[in-house]
Amino acid sequence: AQATTGADDRPLAQRIAAEGRPHLLSVAQFDRDSLEALFQVADVMQPIARRQKVTRVLEGAVLGSLFFEASTRTRVSFGAAFCRLGGTVCDTTGFTFSSMAKGESIYDTSRVMSGYVDALVVRHPEQGSVAEFARATNIPVINAGDGPGEHPSQAILDLYTIQREFSRMGKLVDGTHVAMVGDLKYGRTVHSLIRLLSLYRGLKFTLIAPPSLEMPAYLLDLVARNGHVIEQTQSLEEGLRGADVVYATRIQKERFAGEEIEGYTPEFQIRKALVDTLCKPDTILMHPLPRDGRPGANDLSIDLNHDPRLAIFRQTDNGIPVRMALFAVLMGVEHQVARSMRDA
Numbered sequence: 001a002q003a004t005t006g007a008d009d010r011p012l013a014q015r016i017a018a019e020g021r022p023h024l025l026s027v028a029q030f031d032r033d034s035l036e037a038l039f040q041v042a043d044v045m046q047p048i049a050r051r052q053k054v055t056r057v058l059e060g061a062v063l064g065s066l067f068f069e070a071s072t073r074t075r076v077s078f079g080a081a082f083c084r085l086g087g088t089v090c091d092t093t094g095f096t097f098s099s100m101a102k103g104e105s106i107y108d109t110s111r112v113m114s115g116y117v118d119a120l121v122v123r124h125p126e127q128g129s130v131a132e133f134a135r136a137t138n139i140p141v142i143n144a145g146d147g148p149g150e151h152p153s154q155a156i157l158d159l160y161t162i163q164r165e166f167s168r169m170g171k172l173v174d175g176t177h178v179a180m181v182g183d184l185k186y187g188r189t190v191h192s193l194i195r196l197l198s199l200y201r202g203l204k205f206t207l208i209a210p211p212s213l214e215m216p217a218y219l220l221d222l223v224a225r226n227g228h229v230i231e232q233t234q235s236l237e238e239g240l241r242g243a244d245v246v247y248a249t250r251i252q253k254e255r256f257a258g259e260e261i262e263g264y265t266p267e268f269q270i271r272k273a274l275v276d277t278l279c280k281p282d283t284i285l286m287h288p289l290p291r292d293g294r295p296g297a298n299d300l301s302i303d304l305n306h307d308p309r310l311a312i313f314r315q316t317d318n319g320i321p322v323r324m325a326l327f328a329v330l331m332g333v334e335h336q337v338a339r340s341m342r343d344a
């Protein structure tokens with residue numbers, strides 16, 4: 001772990017609480033110390049995530065997994081993480097198969113689920129909706145993506161991945177150059193990630209997007225206030241050169257009117273020829289996934305699949321220990337994990 005700034009002896013769940021409760025709604029709940037403390041819990045989870053060790057610290061606990069938008073990795077990895085800790089999962093996916101289709105409110109849904117399960121993971125298309133679930137219950141609620149708002153667990157696993165990759169190379173997050181490419185307006189993962197990265201010192205961000213899909217101004221202000229350098233460009237050639245991390249995103253077509261896509265062409269696609277010309281031998285290539293695998297796609301080319309700089313599947317693998325750590329912390333069992341572990 002890299003240097004942290006001070007000690008706080010309270011349980012981690014209290015240090016990161018949202019309105020005094022053990023929810024995870026936004027990365028704004030973290031400071032650098034609490035983030036590093038969470039990463040240490042995730043490190044403990046690594047052998048359990050790989051099934052070299054087992055623990056049953058959440059035996060008897062039930063997770064409610066409510067996904068009202070499409071998902072593969074967030075839904076399944078949260079479920080797998082809970083199971084790896086000994087718990088079980090009950091889920092509902094899409095509005096069609098939930099009583100919200102009959103007009104039930106978020107408040108009622110959340111109150112009802114609180115009587116059935118011990119924690120909730122929620123993805124919903126409206127910004128702020130997961131916070132509404134959280135206000136209606138005392139059980140931990142985790143934001144798994146609220147429309148164009150935030151996706152905190154994704155950003156946490158992204159930063160955890162950056163730290164692990166850098167640690168292998170003897171590099172620090174402080175002072176690094178991060179290029180973010182694509183739909184920076186609606187891409188909730190970059191909204192959460194840039195906030196987390198801004199907890200570190202002296203970063204340079206190059207933000208590569210067409211004018212219609214630029215990073216929201218309130219995030220640019222926040223990052224600048226924290227003393228980081230921000231350059232905005234529409235040129236991959238300018239933005240990628242010298243970057244330590246390239247973070248590509250998919251255009252969130254589901255979130256905007258057709259005209260905003262104007263100016264967004266395959267020119268923005270990260271391809272092997274560009275990476276070989278502009279990036280360094282140790283640049284990390286990241287993407288929250290899913291990437292668009294269809295012809296004419298414009299996020300991250302499959303011709304990079306065998307390039308060792310491509311960290312996308314290391315990111316997805318890290319989703320399990322990070323989400324296990326979040327459950328353990330929010331449910332107050334993080335200190336029981338190490339002593340409960342046994343060989344698989």
Ligand code: CP
Pocket residue numbers: 070071072073074075145151154288289290
């Ligand atoms: N990264 C991410 O949120 O992927 P899913 O939409 O598949 O959950």
